[in-house]
Amino acid sequence: MKKNDIILAAAIFLFAGLLSAIIFFSGNERGSFVTVTIDKKVYGTYSLGENQDITIDTEFGHNVLHIENGSVSMTEADCPDGYCKRQGKISTEKETIVCLPHKLVVEIRGTNTDDGQTEEQTDGQTDEDYDILVK
């Protein structure tokens, strides 16, 4: 064994440590929506505020998500590795639950990118129209 081996190992651990620190201090915003993506396509967006179980059955397999008190976890999956069930509860925007065999990604978002925004926009427009009418 050479001195360079130890330097190399130390460099890898240091890099991993720095990266962990960056991850630790960023993206800690608690989200309010859960987006499920399967095979690169958005499968659905759900509110984190509502305690619920979401059953997902696709050609890739069966998964069940559990939303409780603002965090989401994978409670059931018939994938061969079962890694997704071991990834615990997530509640911040940087975190994901990944079920690779099912090409499934669970993400936390601050705003609903599906229809929430458009709803807000139309609300804003009608308010403006109303203002104009009043004037």
Place this chain on the structure above:
Amino acid sequence: MNNFISMSKKISACGLLVALAMIFSYIETLIPINMGLPGMKLGIANLVIVTALYLLGPREALLISLVRIFLVGFLFGSGMSILYSLAGGLVSFLAMMFLKRTEKFSIVGASLLGGAMHNVGQLLVAAAVVENAKIFYYLPPLLCVGCVTGILVGLLALRILPMGQKIIQNAGTL
């Protein structure tokens, strides 16, 4: 004639090492370490690959690695699992070959970088499959796990290497 003997010796050594690597791959599936990290592998089979790299050379090591990946994939895995292993195996092999060429590191250095890069390669494929960069959240623990098992594998390889060299020398005098 001598050339022919060394050729057949190399081929039988490669066959033996492929079998050994497959046994290690199987043992790895029996070890119930499941940290829930996508793209994680302990990489015990790398003991055979890194030893072959130093004992026989890069061509033989690459051949053993590829044959192992395809055989294990066809026997125990699926098309996708072959793709992950292939990416991990190739990235890891290139890293180890590069370190060996610099001659500034021992087999332990090559093995630990190989272990870390194997997980990086698998994570890259995973990120491409789901098209989501957030998956790199898992990079730090994957690097650390790969590095630790790489060190253990490297220390073992350091002990095995002189034995392998002795066997090859003795076979030459027979």
